[in-house]
Amino acid sequence: MSLKDQITEDMKNAMRAKDSERLGTIRLLLAAAKQKEVDERVVLDDAAVIGIVDKLIKQRKDSVAAYTLANRMDLADKESAEILVLQAYLPQRLSAEEVSTAVQAIVAHLGAKGPGDMGKVMAAVKAQLAGKADMAMVSQAVKTALAG
CATH class of the missing domain: 1.10.10.410 (Arc Repressor Mutant, subunit A)
Incomplete structure (x- = not known):
């Protein structure tokens, strides 16, 4: 099963479990993948999907830093939760x-x-x-x- 298929399956499971935070993050990831496919007229392989996940995690980390500086811990916590969901789709990282x-x-x-x-x-x-x-x-x- 490709990574994209796994993400779609996880979205269905999040819908069934009524896990709205996880569902929102997974939908965001799928939307980013679909946007790249449409823009470049390609079908994404696992490496391209991992690249998108990396990019989204970097954006979340930047947001957490900005929200923390602005003393908006509620938003920083939301972004941190999204990072945890997204990290599940990354392969084991090198030390x-x-x-x-x-x-x-x-x-x-x-x-x-x-x-x-x-x-x-x-x-x-x-x-x-x-x-x-x-x-x-x-x-x-x-x-x-x-x-x-």
């Missing part, structure tokens, strides 16, 4: 050590040296680790590898 090892291997393979090669390295790393690691952690690992 910081695994990300660092992978980044160092790619830097060595490309022969990259210094911050000027950051774009080249990030492109290669993103192709290899997309959906498997938090890209903020990956970016930090690339900066560290190129600085040393």
